[in-house]
Amino acid sequence: ETKKIALVVKALGIGFFEAANKGAQEAAKELGDVEVIYTGPTTTTAEGQIEVINSLIAQKVDAIAVSANDTDALVPALKKAMERGIKVISWDSGVAKDGRSMHLNPSSSPLIGNMIIKLAADQLPEGGDVAVLSATATSTNQNVWIEEMKKVLPNYKGINVVATVYGDDLADKSYRETQGLIQSYPNLKAIIAPTSVGIVAAAQAVTDAGKTGQINVTGLGLPSEMAGHVKSGASKSFAIWNPIDLGYSATMIAYDLIGGAEAKPGAELKMGRMGAVKLDDNNEGAMADPFVYDASNVEEFSKIF
Amino acid sequence: MMAKLLKNREILLVFAIIALVFLIALRFPGFVEPANLARVYNDTSILIILALGQMAVILTRCIDLSMAANLALSGIVAAMINAAFPGVPIPLLILAVVGLGAVLGSINGLLVWKLDIPPIVVTLGTLTIFRGSIFLLSNGAWINAHQMSDAFKALPRASFAGFAVLSWLSVMAIIAVYLLMTRTPIGRAFFAVGGNPHAAVYTGIDVGRTRFLAYCLSGALAGLAGYLWVSRYAVAYVDIAAGFELDIIAACVIGGISIAGGIGSVGGAVLGSLFLGVIKNALPVINISPFAQLAISGTVIIIAVAVNARTESRKGRVILKKAEAV
């Protein structure tokens, strides 16, 4: 009998999640007896995800792997799913502990927080002002990364975080917010956008303002979307983990749980070709280190995701 | 004289905008530098173009909630054509997109004209249908900067006589719509149909057809804005300009265009858009918490409506005036 694993994403149509779906399908093929249901709302709202989850419960899927729009709001719906015998994990953007059996971080949050500030600092040997362009003010993962980043800030002498603004993962809002940053901080040297929508918009705004070379846009982005901006010099480098691997791993973990594995602190869950993930006290685990892209390798990866 | 000037909505708005800019300049002098003001105008251009179309529709006592969705659909089609056939010359592409926008607008217009469905219902329906069509068309996928040709992205950014082409396009749209509204029968028919649709029939104006044309105009302008939006932000996806319809309507309302139809002007639409544009651009610059922005624009809209209502509410006829003179 085939097992139904639902891959619930923040919103359909986002390149990052489309890539994750590719990985999930790859896992399904590898496993043979798995059907992956790739679904999600069309806008990044918690209510939309709840409706999707409710219909998945009704379909009696075997597992739900969700990248949440809201840490807390999904908990009651996911709890209901678990009560009806469905395995629930979160990946990418997590759900509060009560609402899932484990959470798969693409990488560990401290590593990411360090990585994004390091990318900026590496280009600024004398230090300078940097600003953060985040997604929505409610994004779980964004907030954690920014927090982690601020923790390690003292390690980077002379780097000064002057502002955090929110582009809501909307291209135009991010663009406008970036314009505001450029206006307000004439000495701005770098913009860190740990969001794939924001980083593209910020790079575009910097290019349009004629600040290419003066302001470096960095953060987390997709090679396919950033290739042009790396070439133009608006972005020297950026990082991302491989979303294909992430979707693949989430599917593998869900399958492992369906097969009887138990998610508890210290347990190791199988992730196929990605090896195994070890859970910490919060039942969280990290998949791999983020990977840096720059002019030397971005072309090659832009064909993949 | 002064009192009379103050009653004029457009002049009041001009003062309000100047006062606003002045206040911002107190906290951030760089805001009033000509280059920055030009940038603010440029940033507001798309809103102006859209508000012009919405104005025509509102004048005929209708409303177009589907403008932002039309923009998104036209924009994404422009991006898809460009991505698939980078060789298509940009002017031709723009023409095609304006045509597409007009066709989408004409769907609204036909439903309002031929089936007499209330405009708000029609455009509420087409709003979701247009957005959904984008999803079906693109499968939800984004079209990113690197998929667009350089010429596609360059046009709105190109500079001509010191201003961006985007700004020039909006100026041209303003002039064209101004001529249309004041000097052509169809423009006057917009006013007549909104002011008194019943009477318009008696003067030989086809009310439904006039509304249809207003929707075609708003659709065409939305199509133009679609290309400009997508090329300017260099990205196209299902949700671009989501919720922007309310900004467009707010701009019209601030500009004194009566939601009940028949009252309004091109100047009002432009100034209303600029007012919103200045606020939107100023808030991040003067370091107001991003969380307060929404509340502030809400408050501004309410104040603007209240002020407009004040200037609009006339005293009744003065019957006693002559008696006093005796």
Place this chain on the structure above:
Amino acid sequence: MAEQHLSPRLIPDRLQSRSSRMLKSWESLLLVVAILIFALNSFASPYFLDPWNLSDATFNFTEKALIAFAMALVIISGEIDLSVASIIALSSTAMGLAVTMGADTPVLVLVGLGTGLFCGMVNGLLITGLGLPSIVVTIGTMSLFRGLSFIILGDKAYTGYPESFAFFGQGYVWWVFSFELALFAVCAVVFGVLLHKTNFGRTVYAIGNNQTAALFSGVRVGRVKFILFLLTGLMAGIASICLTSRLGSTRPSIALGVELEVVTMVVLGGVSILGGSGTIPGVVLAAFIMGMVTFGFGLLNVPGIVMSIFIGALLISVIALPILWSRARRRMAQ
């Protein structure tokens, strides 16, 4: 003919019997659509006809429908309230704030209702007090109310609602019948009676058809409209309690875009957006239709946006078809 002129004519009360009128009504059309969709759903998905699944499906519309009842009255009176989703957000934020101050469930409910009423009052005062057009005022308060939630909450969330608070959005009254469904049923009856069986309801229709004449006829137009906006605020407050309880947390972006769905529901229910006509049974049926469509599509894993195309097309075609049909019939007759 001439004979009749001599003595006063006797004018009958009604020409059509009630049953024949009902058969031709909008509601019967909606009923047919609802039955069709129900049948299609149970045909298309084996999971549809399961009591628990059907019960889960009701959550797709109950909260929106609660607001739709009040919104129906507002729209019949010729006004509109686009701020309802933002009222939900502000009420929810206020309740979250109360939780952090240690409030218990009864206090939370009062806070939720109170905030809703307060927002309704703000709308009502601006609209009836200053005489401003409601569509514009509520576009403004829509930004204002949600903006306030953002100022209070920023990028934080309120969680930690008490256990007992979960009942409103997650509790069941009996078997598969949830508290929300029961509340929906009660409100449907209350609003149905209010609109169709009371003097108040009659004045709402009168205002919607001709506000000036209603004023001249002694209807306290301002007061009635004020009450309607209060009522909408209150219902949004109730919906906020249910939604907050169901989510167990508050974010300022809660219930984004719900206002258009509520308006769609009301219009689909046969309420004229121009004011003056419409019924509560129509709105109830529209709520069922929208809920079943979204759930049915959900079972087939159709993306939400495709459902919204369907709802949009339904909205237009349900209004257009009868018009086309009667035209076609007239052409046939000629």
Place this chain on the structure above:
Amino acid sequence: MKPAIALEGISKSFPGVKALSDVSLSLYPGSVTALIGENGAGKSTLVKILTGIYQPDGGTIRVDGVETQFPTAMAASQHGVTAIHQETVLFDELSVAENIFLGHAPRNRFGLIDWKTLNGNARDLLRRVGADIDPTIRLRDLGIANKHMVAIARALSIDASVVIMDEPTAALSHKEIHELYELIDRLKADGKAILFISHKFDEIFRIADRYTVFRDGGMVGAGLIADVDQDQLVKMMVGRDVGQVFPKVDVAIGEPVLTVSGYRHPTEFEDINFELRRGEILGFYGLIGAGRSEFMQSLIGITRPSAGAVKLDGKVLVIRSPSEAIANGIVYVPEERGRQGAIIGLPIFQNVTLPSLNRTSRSGFLKLANEFALAREYTQRLDLRAASLDQDVGTLSGGNQQKVVIAKWLATQPKVIILDEPTKGIDIGSKAAVHAFMSELAGQGLSVIMVSSEIPEIMGMADRVIVMREGRIAGRFERAELTAEKLVRAAAGIATQVEGGAA
């Protein structure tokens, strides 16, 4: 003589109503044809068919002997048919000149509207109809009478051979009416064919050469005015003899019921003092725009007076809203039926019971049976013609709508009823019904204020008359001393001269 336009066998139905069945009508150059008939007889419907607004279900239209169709209003005007419609069909927000030329504005060589020529032409036209109005001001700044003059100018802006006037004098005052007569004489001399619709017989006999009578959508007679008298026409119209035109019965006038003292408003009226006694009909005469309606509306709390007091039955009242006025037994039948009176979209019975819902309902819940009973009682007394009581009032003719509105107010069983132009635009039969009913009410001890701009009505019905001019009381007359001349002089503010600055 060959008719300029001839209609043959025209029929028109609306859902549930046969508005016109097989009517024929010919209009001759240089001649005025009066079209008369009760309310709802189909007169305005015929006008709308002639001007391309409605399409007839059957029948033919011949212009100069050639069969023609008018699919749009534009087509009709291109064939030389123009009309002053019963409703004012003008645009408040547009300028006077544009109102006149909307749809056929002069253009320059680029096809753009030529505003200069437009304003010039408008000025000429206005001068021709005898109205001294600046063509560039906005229409909403004009008084009602001037608006009608603009409507007339608009009709004449089209070079037409057929001019239709649907109750053109209903909103005009004495002076303008006489100017209109002169204009019609000039048009006649120019060889235009004129169709003139009116309920006022003095007018018809003054200017018409021919008549056509409609009854219930059919044609019942036509001929030369010279061959008939008023009684014959009325009999054709109504299908029976109409008794006394003003059935005023003498009523013993009692103690004062309503006392108004020192009423004033910053811009609309001042110094209004009078007493209204039990059983009395108090007439308020004045030129249109004299401020009567404005003052009456302040009595029921629509406009707020800045000073003044009302005493009802010896008690001082403060009335802040119409609902308080109704509760105290003062009701106002408004002048603008479509806007302030009838609630189009609601059925007849709901219109009638709206202000009386407290009486027909039980603790706030509707009782339909009571509503129907109340509505039937009052509509029958006013001789309403309708298919059923749950019919939308919007489907009734103007006169029948007015009956519903009056019934609505009578059903509240008031102590004082204010009727503002109660018979404006209603036919002679209905008028008689309203007048008879007014008399009956007074006889039962009700006090009536009747605002009217028609001298015969005022003289026929009122026990006492107050004349208003420019917001003040300009004269008071007892029934015994009433003459038409005194009324006109007081209203126009002329002491000796006949022509005066009464504009």
